[in-house]
Amino acid sequence: MTVEHAIRVEGVEKEFGSGSSAAIALRGATLTVPFGGITMLVGPSGCGKTTLLSIIAGLLRPTRGAVRLLGRDLLAMSDRAQVDFRRRSMGFIFQQYNLLPSLSAAENASVGLLAAGVPRRAAVGRAAALLSDLGLGQKLDSLPRTLSGGQQQRVAVARALAHDPSVVLCDEPTAALDGASGRAVMEMMAAIAVRPDRAVLIVTHDSRIFDFAHQIVQMEDGLITAVEQRANPATPTPAQAA
Numbered sequence: 001m002t003v004e005h006a007i008r009v010e011g012v013e014k015e016f017g018s019g020s021s022a023a024i025a026l027r028g029a030t031l032t033v034p035f036g037g038i039t040m041l042v043g044p045s046g047c048g049k050t051t052l053l054s055i056i057a058g059l060l061r062p063t064r065g066a067v068r069l070l071g072r073d074l075l076a077m078s079d080r081a082q083v084d085f086r087r088r089s090m091g092f093i094f095q096q097y098n099l100l101p102s103l104s105a106a107e108n109a110s111v112g113l114l115a116a117g118v119p120r121r122a123a124v125g126r127a128a129a130l131l132s133d134l135g136l137g138q139k140l141d142s143l144p145r146t147l148s149g150g151q152q153q154r155v156a157v158a159r160a161l162a163h164d165p166s167v168v169l170c171d172e173p174t175a176a177l178d179g180a181s182g183r184a185v186m187e188m189m190a191a192i193a194v195r196p197d198r199a200v201l202i203v204t205h206d207s208r209i210f211d212f213a214h215q216i217v218q219m220e221d222g223l224i225t226a227v228e229q230r231a232n233p234a235t236p237t238p239a240q241a242a
């Protein structure tokens with residue numbers, strides 16, 4: 001079976017609470033995320049971006065609507081199948097790097113592999129190789145508190161990519177970073193995104209990184225209101241891609 005889209009969200013509604021205290025976060029959002037690039041989901045605070053991302057991640061159930069990931073019906077999967085699917089096929093990067101303070105950079109980057117049952121030596125080795133690719137070869141044994149924000153986020157990027165996921169979901173990955181660090185993280189995201197079997201979805205309101213998008217999806221008040229295709233997104237500089 002060929003899978004046409006990485007992510008397909010159709011008519012997704014989400015209501016928190018009920019009755020007079022109900023908050024409607026999504027009002028029928030429909031969205032397609034293609035393979036082979038970066039889709040950015042943008043819109044004002046409170047419009048429903050994180051709610052939609054959480055639903056795609058399987059961390060929140062929609063009130064109504066359908067979600068297909070890599071061609072599979074997410075809502076039809078059992079909880080156990082969802083957990084398994086997440087571990088194998090999805091990677092997550094958040095604004096807060098969520099690194100474990102007592103683990104080294106290489107150990108932090110390998111936690112997903114360890115959770116998936118990869119033996120420790122192989123997991124840390126794979127994580128170390130990725131960190132070296134990301135320019136952190138000298139920091140493998142460093143604890144998170146000794147790293148800059150940009151370096152910590154690169155460890156989080158390595159952790160998200162270590163198991164070679166097809167779908168990478170990011171919520172405000174550059175919001176806590178200065179311009180240069182945010183750009184360095186995005187150069188890496190651009191380098192890993194362009195693969196026919198991978199898609200990267202980034203929630204952001206950081207306009208400094210919009211030029212890395214292949215597609216920009218605008219959200220307002222619980223609805224997708226515009227989709228813009230970009231012909232020539234920024235590509236990594238040769239030094240970054242090497």
Ligand SMILES: Nc1ncnc2c1ncn2[C@@H]1O[C@H](COP(=O)(O)OP(=O)(O)O)[C@@H](O)[C@H]1O
Pocket residue numbers: 016017023024025043044045046047048049050051052
């Ligand atoms: N757990 C929750 N309980 C109640 N309301 C929520 C919850 N999560 C989000 N909301 C509401 O849903 C709307 C969308 O929130 P969110 O998805 O976090 O927006 P964004 O990420 O775009 O800032 C907001 O009005 C928010 O207050």
Ligand SMILES: [Mg+2]
Pocket residue numbers: 049050051
């Ligand atoms: Mg949010």
